[in-house]
Amino acid sequence: MSTHNKTSTTLRLRDRILHAGGWVGGGFLFDKVVAAIQLVVLARILTPADFGIMAASAAVLLAILTLGELGLESALIAKEHVTEDDLTTAWTLSALRGLVMASGVWLLAGLISDVMRMPLLEPLLRVHAWALIIQGFYSPAMAILMKRLDLKGRVTMDVVRRSIEASVTLSIAIIHRTVWAIVIGQLVGLMVGCLLSFSISRFVPRWSLKRSALSYLFRYGSRLNLTTICAFVVMTGGELVVGRVLGAEALGMYQVALAIPLLIGARATSLMQQISVPTYASLQQDELGIARVFNLQVGLVGIIYIPLGMIIGILSPIIVPFTFGPQWIGIVDPLRVLCLYAVCSGYVSVMASLHYGMRRPDLQMRSWAGQCLVYLALIVPLTISFGIVGAALSLTISYLFGTALQAWVSGRLLGPSSQDTFLSLSRIGALGLMVGIVLTTLPLQHRVLTSWAPDILALALTVLFIGYLWWIERPRLNALWNYQSYGVHA
Template sequence: MTQLTSVTVRGMRWTSLASAAAAAVQIPCAAAMARLLTPEDFGLMALAYLVPRFAHHFAQGGLSSAVVQRPSLTDRDVRVVFALALTVGACSSAAVWFIAPYGTGLMRGPAELTGMIRALALSMLIAALGAPATGLLSRSMRYRTVAFTDFFSFVIGYCVVSISSALLGAGVWSLVYGTLGWTLLQTLLSYLMVRHSLRPLFDVRAMQDIMRFGGKVSVNGFLEYLMADLPKLAIGRYVGVAAAGLYDRAALLASFPLQQIQQAASKVLLPALSRIQHETGRLATFYADSTSVTTLVLFSLWAVIGASSEQLVALLLGGQWRGSAELVPILGLVSVLSLVAQFSGTLLEAMGSVGRKVVIHLVQLVVLIAGTAVALFLGGGVHGLMTAMLVSQLIKQALFYVCLNRLFPSARRPVAQGYAQAVALSGLIWITLWSLQGALAGSCPGAVILAAKLAAAGVLALCCVRYGAGLHGVRVARERGLLPAALTKADRAGSQGVWSG
């Protein structure tokens, strides 16, 4: 195992541990907030966040990614990046402040929505100022520091602040305060870990050089925002705020554990891949191996969440959120496809081929807009809008597949095999869990049914890990040291022939 691979594996372990710890905190936090607030509150927050998210990617200007991806970086470059962060962040926040009333009118929201949008605009400036420090931490591969910073900023900045505010009667504003606290604490902790110069350097030529890459990253982020939030905007405007709240919580429940995996990996992969951006053979191996592992894990998790959505919503969110349960399976599949595509996008970004991502995202956006228009015209409601989302994600996935297979022809077969095995395993899990529910329904409470489903899923996962030598994703995870030795030693002898071949 090379030094870079070793560092990357350790980074994956640290970021995965931080994500697991955050999940252990966020699940009860989300459950508590779902009982302290109403669907209308969450729907209002979801709509309020649409406008700042519209400008968020331009506020950061892809600066963190630019810091990571640059082949060489000097102190002077860092000062230029900080100057860009200060300028673009301040301008973007001011722009959101002024357009807030128009955003409220577009979404047909109450007057309170304007104040919420303006408060959230402040978080854009705070996050932009933290972009250089975040990029420096990732570039230096200080994954343990990144993990601790992310975890403590979320627990203290968001969970403690939002729950305390809700208990004190702040209502929907408790979500705003939590978001601001989370962003502020993460920025402060990241800066304290690197302590870069706070003297901005306004070198126009150097700024232009940085923005050639960072600007493309921003455009990609903006397109991703449109594709993620266009259905939410349509639901809030044409179906109602309460429906937007149900959709928002269903999306969180469907994608939460999946996003934890993706976020943990993305913090590690961009800096690692950027260091080998010109080594085509190693990048091809990464593409094949990462696709096999991520599809196997993410599709399997989707099957567990989708087949258990009724019990998960009842237990975690409560009875008032019952309408979210039927939305979880399809939103989970959309999330899986989106997250798998993000790994492909990270590979292109590390290679500096951001323009290819822009083209793929533009095609997906056109499909999504057309599908949304058709769904609204036909009166398809929330389900019609989610179908449009799914179709657009499938098309994006196919485009990434074609693009990367042309760049790395040797990876075509293992990637196709990885997809096929992931779909087959998720189907087996889904059938098993639904059969279990059919056997227990009516005779056991929901909590017992959920526990039985999770136990059955755990047994299937353990069997795959210990005896699944035929699964490409499992083989890769063993070879890369991503699995504890205790889980694989039963099949270690049989796998030696696989590795030697």
């Protein structure tokens, strides 16, 4: 391939990434504004116990979904040529899985309610189980739009669905002041999304279980399934432990504390993956191109997520009572711990996109298995000893370990081309650790220093760290974005 053609391909891909990023960014901003408004309103209407029961129901459904995870969407994105048989087989598997899982939840709702010591959980679970059925009938052809980085339809669907869901949820909550508002709002939103998925993707569903398609989907999904189970244990297992050990009210407090970093962490990065995985998949023959994209994304996480996490951590004693009310002041300490988790989840998501895009789900499986073992060793003793702060510590420590593990395997995967990336990451990590130590020891410093000295020190370090990101990292990322390689392998 000529140099001109290589450059044109690079520019076309960059234009597609920019276009897709614009849609994803706009959709993400809208979703987060709506989610923040909904969280604030519900926190002032419902009690921590209401949030706890809803969190328990969501955790149970997520557990069932995880155990039955087939990785259909990721498998379709990763496959070079997707046929009609692949799509119809994926839809059939998804629909059957949803029906089976919902039936299981319906039958086991009473037992689960008894185990969790939450009597109100049983009826909530049986209605909430309809979400599994509705999700199972979504069009699998939406994955093809993601593969092409054509995200206009996907974002439009999410915006419409989210708007209707929030409107229904808040209307019922304001009028009736019941936790059922969240369940009903979710079900209505899912039904709207399901209908829109077929309208946007132009997919005509039919029952089919072609052997060749089944073979590929199961082969790809087997490793992804184990990865998803480990990720579920880390992400949601703590909620089940908190609910069982500390009760519904403590679970509600933990859920709201976790919701804030989720807005800037896991949920933000899940949207980032909609662009990243197809991008890496399209660059599988371009080693230098993959290294540049990875370097750029790692840098963006540092320059965006770390300052956000620091600001939320510093201002949480002001933000929490002002936004949610004084009854939620108990979430300040776990929220500060979870801000570090949010930053780590950003880095983990970038590396997950790299592994899936390069068809190496085995790397994710190994990393998540190690992270899961660390989490299982910590969650029960720390929760019993320190309450919801202990649960937050367990999640954050496991993510620190997982980030280090994934960075190691990503470095081996990319080879010498990733040296600059991890050098920058190590600098940011060292500086961030210094600032984090100062911020987390503020209460102790107040006892041994004058009342204003620790705050000034923390503010000064924060300003210096943000200055480093702006004057050192930002120009480096800008150079990466504008760089065109004439020596890439086509």
